[in-house]
Amino acid sequence: MAFGDVIKGAASVLPEIPKPTKKPSLTEKFIWTSVALVVFLVMSQIPLFGVVTAGGPAGTSILRTIFASTQGTLMQLGIGPIVTAGLISQLLVGSEIVRLDFGNTEDRSIFSAFTKVFTVAFIIGESVLYTLSGYLRGPNNAPLSTETAIIVMVQLIMASMVVFMLDQMIQRGWGLGSGISLFIMAGVAQNLMLDLFSPIPSPSYFGFLPYTVNATVTNTLPTVLYRGQLPSLVGLVATVGIILFIIYLEGVRIEVPITSQKYKGFTGVYPIKLLYVSNIPVILVGALLANFQFFSLLIASRFASANNWLVNMFATYGTQNGQQVLTGGVLYYLTTPLDLGQAAADPLRTLTSIGFMVLFSVLFARLWVELGGMSPEKAAKSLLDAQVHVPGFRSTTASLGMVLGRYIPAVTIIGGVLVGLIAGVSSALGVFGGSGIGLLLMVDIILQYYQTLVKEQVEDLMPRLGGLIGGM
Numbered sequence: 001m002a003f004g005d006v007i008k009g010a011a012s013v014l015p016e017i018p019k020p021t022k023k024p025s026l027t028e029k030f031i032w033t034s035v036a037l038v039v040f041l042v043m044s045q046i047p048l049f050g051v052v053t054a055g056g057p058a059g060t061s062i063l064r065t066i067f068a069s070t071q072g073t074l075m076q077l078g079i080g081p082i083v084t085a086g087l088i089s090q091l092l093v094g095s096e097i098v099r100l101d102f103g104n105t106e107d108r109s110i111f112s113a114f115t116k117v118f119t120v121a122f123i124i125g126e127s128v129l130y131t132l133s134g135y136l137r138g139p140n141n142a143p144l145s146t147e148t149a150i151i152v153m154v155q156l157i158m159a160s161m162v163v164f165m166l167d168q169m170i171q172r173g174w175g176l177g178s179g180i181s182l183f184i185m186a187g188v189a190q191n192l193m194l195d196l197f198s199p200i201p202s203p204s205y206f207g208f209l210p211y212t213v214n215a216t217v218t219n220t221l222p223t224v225l226y227r228g229q230l231p232s233l234v235g236l237v238a239t240v241g242i243i244l245f246i247i248y249l250e251g252v253r254i255e256v257p258i259t260s261q262k263y264k265g266f267t268g269v270y271p272i273k274l275l276y277v278s279n280i281p282v283i284l285v286g287a288l289l290a291n292f293q294f295f296s297l298l299i300a301s302r303f304a305s306a307n308n309w310l311v312n313m314f315a316t317y318g319t320q321n322g323q324q325v326l327t328g329g330v331l332y333y334l335t336t337p338l339d340l341g342q343a344a345a346d347p348l349r350t351l352t353s354i355g356f357m358v359l360f361s362v363l364f365a366r367l368w369v370e371l372g373g374m375s376p377e378k379a380a381k382s383l384l385d386a387q388v389h390v391p392g393f394r395s396t397t398a399s400l401g402m403v404l405g406r407y408i409p410a411v412t413i414i415g416g417v418l419v420g421l422i423a424g425v426s427s428a429l430g431v432f433g434g435s436g437i438g439l440l441l442m443v444d445i446i447l448q449y450y451q452t453l454v455k456e457q458v459e460d461l462m463p464r465l466g467g468l469i470g471g472m
Contacts, residue, residue: 011113014120015161017168024174026456033175033182036166040183043074043162048155050148051136065191065438066286068183074159076130078187079180081122081160082167083287089115090284090371119164127156133298177452181445184283188433188442192239195231195432208236208432229339231432238429239439242422246443249275249418254407261387261395270383270390272407275415279444280368281361282423286437288360289335296331336423339430354424361420365412376405 024032051072064070069078092098093111100107130136131149138144144152167179175182198207205211208224208231215221226232255269296315315329326332333352337343343350369375380400389395390403419440426436433439 007110007117008113011116014116015165016116017165017172017174019172020174026453029174029176029456033170033177036170036175036179037182037186039166040068040075040163041186043159044070044187046074047072048074048076048136048152050138050144050152052139065184065188065434065441066283066290068180068187070187072136074155075163076136077123077126077156077160079163079167079183080290081126082119082164082180083283084126084291085118085122086115087284087287089118090367093371120161123157123160123164127153127160129298130156135298176456177445177449181441181448184438185442185445188438191438192433192442195235204230207231208233226340228341229430232430234340235430235432238426239431239433242426242429242431242436242439243443246422246440247447250444250447254411256403256407257391258383258388259391261389270388272404272411273415274411275419275444276408276411277365277368277374277415278448279419279441281364281416282357282419282437282440284364284368285357285360285420285423292331293326293335296329336427336436338427338435340428343428350428354421354428357424358417358420361423362413362416365416365419369408369412374408376408377401379404379408 064078066083067078067080069075069080089098089111093100098114100111131144131153136144136152138148163179163183167183169175170177170179170182194207196208197210199210200206205214211227211231212221212224215224224233226234250273252274253271254274255271257267258270259267292315297317299311300315300317313329315331316327318325318327326335333349334356335349336353336357337346337350377397380397380403383389383400384395384397390400393399393403423435423437423440426439428436431439433442
């Protein structure tokens, strides 16, 4: 039996959300998207039965942001298995370890089934790892009993399957955008609101605005300028500045003139954004780092010792304020400092972590252009399918691909560099929302939802041309 048949057979027994028989209205899509978001947020507040302490190193905001996870709740795994399975699937295909042709309908079907099976396997695998590794603990910080561990595993598997189904529901046309993007945006927005308004002392008034009011009353106003990893004026200014810069970059584009062969007299432009691959590169880099952090913690908790140089070379952990923090190893120099003080105290780490973020953002950007159907040839085919052409050039894939090939490879690299720099530098400045990656993702996802709404409205009038709005 062929590999594809085995994978499709395995995927066929797994639960699946069917595509709608007719296109839902915009109102219906809003309703289903809201339902998915509410279910996700509710599960983020329900504690895992039998778990009192959810471990983890300090500074794993990348993990919580990219995976939209909440410690000690049904969303302990968040979207981690979905993102990880998708990342590995893309890498296997991109490296041609698994050879598939995305121009072939059958191969696309195999890839979809492959990713689905991989996701379920990661849901089960991560649930077992989290439970048996000691990451989750019971009363008095004691290890979970066998019975409790089984119950916790079942909770994690069931909750993660619900998230997987919610993401499927949105992506198959019932909702707007992507479930992964929606859940990431919700988590970052929630953290941003807490950084601004939370009145809970930790160790002093945690939110910037309550702390500022308290500092004004107690005549300690200068302390609002910088408070380390707690929300401060430096972080607020950096947050506003980064948001405005991202919005500006989203508007920078190259406009290729186009005309429609179907709608006579229609002329316009095909925009190629400077941030051509959007937030995909930093999602993939963040997922890679988050997995490194998680598995390094598991390995360190089991095998780390003064004599185990191999484990220590990758990552070493120490205790600070009752939490485990990275103190050395290769991983230490790949993770961005979380505030300006840390960045200034260890400039080598700051430079290497930002350099890693930029380099891998570019690599993932180039990979995604090829795998995500965004190459010049694929973009040219989309134009021709929409019966659109560029004046002065033949209406062929090769001719239009040559025109778009002048710009797409360059903006892919430049965009990868920019999003890598934004994510790395903003984290070092201590922006609100958990991390620089989180802030970048939130702003970009909000703008994507705006574009999706525009696309939905255009498609109601001109279905073929509406498909081009996704590239704007």
